[in-house]
Amino acid sequence: MNRQNHSPDIPDVKPSPARLPPGKVWLVGAGPGDPDLLTLKAARLIAAADAIVYDHLIGEGIITLARPDARLIYAGKQSSRHTLPQEQINALLLTLTRQNLAVLRLKGGDPFIFGRGGEELEALAAAGVPFEVVPGITAASGCAAYAGFPLTHRDHAQMLTLVTAHRKRGGLDLDWAALAHARQTLVFYMGVGAAEEISRQLIAHRLPAVTPVAVVRQGTLATQTAIFSTLAEFPARLRAEKVEPPALIVVGSVVDLHERLSARQHDSVQAMRHL
Ligand SMILES: C[S@@+](CC[C@H](N)C(=O)[O-])C[C@H]1O[C@@H](n2cnc3c(N)ncnc32)[C@H](O)[C@@H]1O
16 A cells, blocks of 8 residues: 655545544654554544644654545655755645644654754744644653663753754854763764764763763664663764664663663563553
8 A cells, every 4th residue: 555645746535524624734743663653633633634744753654644545745854965945844734734634643652853844834823824732741751761771860860951953054053062971861863973072062061971872763663673872882883783774862861770670671671562
């Protein structure tokens, strides 16, 4: 079954007689990948929408919840390979709502965390289109939980900082001095291509080179892998193991707790997959 539409053409879909009010957009977080991590509200909306505009990080098991006659439009966003420019996605949402469709804008993780959800809502608001936001589990929560370590802990980290490592014009424009503090956890989204810079800058700003680092790839999916290393060594490990996005880089001593916590957790995650 291939119901994906890789072109921005506006489909000729009949508005459904269904329950969702037409002409409205739901901006929905799909979580980090495992369909079991969808909220009930997200699952209900996916199953009812007339049209679903979805991103690269939405897992197969989630899209298959859509109505058989729903129009599925892939809007892409794979690192630097943007399938549809943001302006075209905004315009697409407006056009679909003008066709009186109930439109689901489905994004990986949480739409308000490095998801450009705000930008899309600004366009809808400016055009007077009604919308609703449904939060999702962000990659940081999903990856940490499935890799077996907490993000905060009274003995390790009283602060949690989510950082985008998406490069604009060459380098990262980050306040490294503020980031390089002990007793906090740093989570870098979109950081694989910036691993060397993250390591070099944090060490230069006096975060110990032995600070534990986890890199979790395809977190919460059956294909999840995790590399446990240190601030000094993780870029070389990523190169050696040819790690590609999507991956999350977590820096901080909470990471070391996986040694005690992940074995039993692994069993229970595997057991859940068989439920
Ligand atoms: C554009 S950001 C979107 C973040 C999303 N809105 C969220 O709340 O998780 C994409 C980045 O999120 C991270 N990411 C998303 N899903 C992931 C997953 N399942 N495993 C590891 N990293 C993930 C990666 O760093 C990826 O490059």
